[in-house]
Amino acid sequence: MENPTWHSIHPDFKLNNDSCTIAELGKAAKAMVKKGVPFEKTIGKFLLDWVSGTPTIEVQTSGSTGNPKTIELKKEHMVNSALATGAYFGLQPQQKALLCLPCTGIAGKMMLVRAMVLGLHLDYVEPSSNPLASNNKVYDFVAMVPLQAQNSLNEIGRVKQLIVGGAPVDSSLRSQLAKQPVKAYETYGMTETITHVAVKKIDTKSSNTFEVLPNVTVSQDDRGCLVIDAPNISDEKIITNDLVALSGKTKFNWLGRFDSIINSGGIKLVPEKIEEKLSSLIQSRFFVAGIPDETLGQKLVLIIEGESNNKQELLQAIKKEKRIVKYEVPKAIYFVKTFEETSTKKVNRKKTLQQLT
Numbered sequence: 001m002e003n004p005t006w007h008s009i010h011p012d013f014k015l016n017n018d019s020c021t022i023a024e025l026g027k028a029a030k031a032m033v034k035k036g037v038p039f040e041k042t043i044g045k046f047l048l049d050w051v052s053g054t055p056t057i058e059v060q061t062s063g064s065t066g067n068p069k070t071i072e073l074k075k076e077h078m079v080n081s082a083l084a085t086g087a088y089f090g091l092q093p094q095q096k097a098l099l100c101l102p103c104t105g106i107a108g109k110m111m112l113v114r115a116m117v118l119g120l121h122l123d124y125v126e127p128s129s130n131p132l133a134s135n136n137k138v139y140d141f142v143a144m145v146p147l148q149a150q151n152s153l154n155e156i157g158r159v160k161q162l163i164v165g166g167a168p169v170d171s172s173l174r175s176q177l178a179k180q181p182v183k184a185y186e187t188y189g190m191t192e193t194i195t196h197v198a199v200k201k202i203d204t205k206s207s208n209t210f211e212v213l214p215n216v217t218v219s220q221d222d223r224g225c226l227v228i229d230a231p232n233i234s235d236e237k238i239i240t241n242d243l244v245a246l247s248g249k250t251k252f253n254w255l256g257r258f259d260s261i262i263n264s265g266g267i268k269l270v271p272e273k274i275e276e277k278l279s280s281l282i283q284s285r286f287f288v289a290g291i292p293d294e295t296l297g298q299k300l301v302l303i304i305e306g307e308s309n310n311k312q313e314l315l316q317a318i319k320k321e322k323r324i325v326k327y328e329v330p331k332a333i334y335f336v337k338t339f340e341e342t343s344t345k346k347v348n349r350k351k352t353l354q355q356l357t
Contacts, residue, residue, distance in 0.1 A: 012093040012119030025116075026051045039126045042103040046112065050075070059106050060343070061191040068342070073194060080232040081110065081194040082117040084213045088199065089161055093119030095140035098159075100124075100131030100148065104343045106191045107166060111143055127345065132158060145345060146173055147285070149184075157181045165189060165196060166346055168254070168272060170279035178204045186210075188254060190240070194233050198252070208253050217249040225258050243270070262290030264298050267327045277323045278302070281314070285339055287349055288330060291356070302330035303352060305339045 009022055020028065025047055032044025049057050056072045085091070097120045101108040108127075115122035120141070125134045131148055132155035142159045144152065145166040150173050156162065157180060164177075165187035177184040184203075187196035188210050198210035198218075212218060216230040221239060228238040243255040256270035263269075271288045278286070285305040290298035302318075311333045318329055340351035 009116045010093060010119030012121075013116050014121040015115070016123055017121070022051050037126070039102065040124075042108075043099075043112070043124060046103050046109050050113070050116075059109065059191055060104070071191060073191075074235075077233040078110065078113050078194055079117050082114040084215065084232070085110075085114055085196070086118045088213050089141065089163075091118050091120065091141055095120055096137065097122045097141040098125065098131065098137075098139045100127055101143060101145070102127045102343065102345060106195055107143060110195045114141075130155075132156070146170070147345075149173060149177065153177075153180065156184075161185070163187050163196065163199070164202070168276070169202065171276060172279050174202050177202045192234070192238050193228060193230065197228055197230055197233070209247060209251050210254060212250045218244075218246065218252055219249070220244065220246060223258055226252060226254075260289075262288075262298050262300055264290060264293075264300055264327065265296040269300060269327060274300075274324070274328045277321060277328065278318065281317050281321065285347065287347060287352075289349060289353055291353070293331075296331075299331040300328070301332045301334060303334050303336055303356070305336055307337070308335040 009020060009025065013020060015025070015028065018028070029044040029047035029051070032040045033048065036044055055076065056074050057078070058070050059073055060068050060070050091114070097111065097115055099108060099111040099122055101111065103109055103112070111122065114120060123135070123137065125131055129147055130151040131144070132152045136158070138158045138160070140160045142161075143163045143165065146164055146169050149156070149162065149164050153176055156177070159182050162182050162184045164184060169186045174186075183201070185199045185201050188198040189196035196213070197216050198212045200207070200210045215232045216228065218229070219227045221227055224243050226240045226242045226244045228234075228240065230238070241258045243258050244252040245255060246252050256272035260271050261268050262271060269290070274288050275286070278288070282304060286303060288300060288302050291301055293299035314333060315330070318324060334356055336352055336355050340348040340355070342348050
């Protein structure tokens with residue numbers, strides 16, 4: 001199929017085993033909105049937006065690092081993003097893919113777009129922490145968040161290519177995925193970049209370096225934050241709040257978020273780097289943050305999801321971790337029964353911290 005546009009659907013596209021023309025897809029989408037369960041309604045609403053005559057679509061950012069906002073994306077750019085993904089991963093018509101992410105966010109929406117543009121046979125299941133448990137099928141291409149990948153390790157051999165995004169993949173999960181019979185990749189992207197614009201392979205030889213997709217180049221601003229030039233998916237350069245170390249115009253190492261830096265007694269701490277060092281010591285979901293302190297300005301604290309455990313024992317283990325310097329040892333440890341989440345199932349750090357007050 002040459003030069004696909006949002007006006008057309010690949011003839012090989014199937015949704016839950018049903019072939020769909022534009023007209024048939026519109027009817028199916030209306031039925032989802034009218035009779036479907038909540039997650040199906042969100043799929044139906046997006047598909048109705050997609051087959052409508054408007055050249056743009058409104059998408060809400062996740063809100064995981066700031067206040068959620070609604071932005072407008074060109075459908076033409078979304079098609080280009082799907083084509084870039086297809087080219088990078090060698091996706092072919094009639095290959096099987098799984099949608100297991102919420103369609104409230106860009107990641108779920110783009111799985112549908114990729115399937116329509118590339119002619120994939122797409123199954124959708126209700127988003128859950130273990131999406132592969134819903135059937136025994138083999139899939140050529142699946143996108144998950146780290147929590148889903150962690151909980152799917154026993155079934156991940158049924159996936160040929162897996163992309164993991166939405167949050168950093170910690171060293172423990174990387175190590176476990178590297179041992180599995182799956183080609184797994186960590187992705188870098190956001191709503192503004194129409195999901196991933198850079199990828200790094202997860203294997204025993206993998207580095208921390210992301211490689212950009214075709215027709216994308218990167219640079220830095222004066223803060224050291226990533227600037228993305230991707231004319232096929234954005235009319236303007238995208239200035240991020242992500243601190244990076246560049247390797248030319250096509251590769252970079254992600255260091256952390258500029259807007260999450262903790263200034264503790266004049267020492268600047270990057271939470272994401274500390275979390276990477278802690279990941280081998282803590283099995284539950286967790287994050288570190290800075291909270292107000294009269295002496296230090298901000299003090300570093302550790303927040304763990306679950307019931308309260310032996311804090312002193314954990315603190316001693318942290319102090320013994322060779323990679324952790326004294327400034328990176330949390331001043332306090334808090335347990336929160338259940339983390340607050342965004343609509344796309346990412347940890348909402350700001351709202352979770354509010355539970356401590």
